[in-house]
Amino acid sequence: QVQLVESGGGLVQAGGSLRLSCVASGRIFSIYAMGWYRQTPGKQRELVARITDRGTTNYADSVKGRFTISRDNTKNTVALQMNSLKPEDTAVYYCMAAPKVGASSWGQGTQVTVSS
Secondary structure (H helix, E strand, O other), X not given: OEEEEEEOOEEEEOOOOEEEEEEEEEOHHHXXXXXXXXXXXXXXXXXXXXXXXXXXXXXXHHHOOOEEEEEEOOOOEEEEEEOOOOHHHOEEEEEEXXXXXXXXXXXXXXXXXXXX
């Protein structure tokens, strides 16, 4: 089991920036990929960005060029730098850690609100 704790959410004006951080503990040796997902009421949770243990990244089209995901394997952390934020980025953001085989682990979520 992997435990994940997120931090860094909050309220920001459109065009502003926020940085989300997530620290993993527990069975960290099993982690292959880490990432960020987001969810708004009535919608499915969607991928924002993901990074493997080798540093391979992928992003949702809606955040490409604005968000950057990074990972520090020595500290068991993953971060999401969010720039040029838009009101449509408003959501609860969840940190995720996935093994190569088996179920993913999730953080408790952190609210990001972008005002227009």
